[in-house]
Amino acid sequence: MSSIALPRLASAFVEPILDSVRGKDPSDLADRDFLHHEQAIFPSASGERISDEGLAEIRGRILGVARQYGFPDPLGRRTAHFDRDCAVAIHDAVPITPHEAASQEMWVFVTCVLLVDVAVWRFPGLTRERFHGSLERNVFRRLWMRVEVLGPPRGDDDPLWSQEDALVQIMERTAIAENRGLARAIADVFRKNWGKHPGGERAALIRDFLRRVVRRQALARLECLCDEKRLEYLEEIAGETTEALVGSGLPSSPEETRSPVSVEEQGLDSPDRTSEVIWPGAPGAPSETHHRDVGVVPAGGERIKPEELEDIPLNDLMGRVLQAMDGLPVHYAPRQLDLRLLQQGVRVKKNHKKTVEQMMKQLRNDGRVVESEDENGEAIWTVVSSVIGENDTSLSRSIEELTWLAARLGLTNKEDRAVLVQKLGLEEPLPKYLRRVINVAISSASRTTHSSSSAGGQ
Numbered sequence: 001m002s003s004i005a006l007p008r009l010a011s012a013f014v015e016p017i018l019d020s021v022r023g024k025d026p027s028d029l030a031d032r033d034f035l036h037h038e039q040a041i042f043p044s045a046s047g048e049r050i051s052d053e054g055l056a057e058i059r060g061r062i063l064g065v066a067r068q069y070g071f072p073d074p075l076g077r078r079t080a081h082f083d084r085d086c087a088v089a090i091h092d093a094v095p096i097t098p099h100e101a102a103s104q105e106m107w108v109f110v111t112c113v114l115l116v117d118v119a120v121w122r123f124p125g126l127t128r129e130r131f132h133g134s135l136e137r138n139v140f141r142r143l144w145m146r147v148e149v150l151g152p153p154r155g156d157d158d159p160l161w162s163q164e165d166a167l168v169q170i171m172e173r174t175a176i177a178e179n180r181g182l183a184r185a186i187a188d189v190f191r192k193n194w195g196k197h198p199g200g201e202r203a204a205l206i207r208d209f210l211r212r213v214v215r216r217q218a219l220a221r222l223e224c225l226c227d228e229k230r231l232e233y234l235e236e237i238a239g240e241t242t243e244a245l246v247g248s249g250l251p252s253s254p255e256e257t258r259s260p261v262s263v264e265e266q267g268l269d270s271p272d273r274t275s276e277v278i279w280p281g282a283p284g285a286p287s288e289t290h291h292r293d294v295g296v297v298p299a300g301g302e303r304i305k306p307e308e309l310e311d312i313p314l315n316d317l318m319g320r321v322l323q324a325m326d327g328l329p330v331h332y333a334p335r336q337l338d339l340r341l342l343q344q345g346v347r348v349k350k351n352h353k354k355t356v357e358q359m360m361k362q363l364r365n366d367g368r369v370v371e372s373e374d375e376n377g378e379a380i381w382t383v384v385s386s387v388i389g390e391n392d393t394s395l396s397r398s399i400e401e402l403t404w405l406a407a408r409l410g411l412t413n414k415e416d417r418a419v420l421v422q423k424l425g426l427e428e429p430l431p432k433y434l435r436r437v438i439n440v441a442i443s444s445a446s447r448t449t450h451s452s453s454s455a456g457g458q
Helices: 011-021 052-068 079-093 104-114 116-122 141-150 164-171 180-194 199-217 227-245 288-294 314-325 334-343 350-365 399-408 414-424 432-457
Strands: 369-373 379-383
Touching (some): 011 116, 104 116, 141 164, 180 199, 180 227, 334 350, 399 414, 399 432
């Protein structure tokens, strides 16, 4: 395969670039130099270096796809369709080997210079991980790698490419994604067995299926089998998954299939402190109502480390709080909310309980959740309008970042809130939760500044 070398840009320049585009629409970036950056370099041992004409051609291909989806107008809910078409376009347009594709700094250049307006359009929340060159999160690297490993989509209705969760489940398991033959065989089994199932069911089935595959990998190296035997083996595992889950309390919505949290991390009182959990509907499992209330998750669930609330961008955090509310009893116990938030990957410390309460009140006031009844007639909250965190540009910083910004601006009391509000491009009056968040950030910044001053004077 003939390959060319693209410029590299160090990750240290991501933050200054994000600051330069923050608060701007993609159309506001039209005057930028998309082909050059003064700190971009080519690797010393690279082969043929791409020309400006070559860079312009890549940019033109991806921009053409984006315009088919309304660029620079907001993308809306067609993200999966855009990602599907963009993945094919960028894989075809960027003639590189997997070795070249492994360079994080190359993808930083592509995302933050060459296609920065498309990246901002796709992820207007400016989540940092989307602009750094990481394999799983970068705007364009993840798409290029999906086509490289799984092959291009099989038409517009390919079930594998119509749902982000299935792609993530395959690509983020190294034991599977590192072997192209195994990954593509798994994709074929998924299409054949569950392609016509509803989205929520497909998400649950692929998660359970891949857990079984990974466990079998310890006993039989599937990549060493011939194609026929490997496919036969995978079909057998798929049959086990279908038998275990279909008709046995299978989730019907993607919210119920998010990455699970173990019993220990949920804080449940387990006599032997094990992390075993039981899929609802299985023998000895709690009822579905109990599953909803206390956050029981599928057996064999992978342990994840929840993020601290203050480390999560506020627009993303609002979306997670909304998901935690869906199906939550109206008269819930604090413990039930804590467990649901943990299932969304959020750990809430005592000093932020009030912040979450105010977020929930804001969601109710906005009409995003309403009171309804479950199958047993119990009053629960039901989501009627979803929050897409990454598409909300009103505030994309975390509380930790706001604290750092407040300290940098020298803010020391609540009366300084207007300075931070203006810096963030927000408009008064602010929602109560946001006013509280900014006050907390300023207070934390003041304590940090005072502690540093005290330490310096000793």
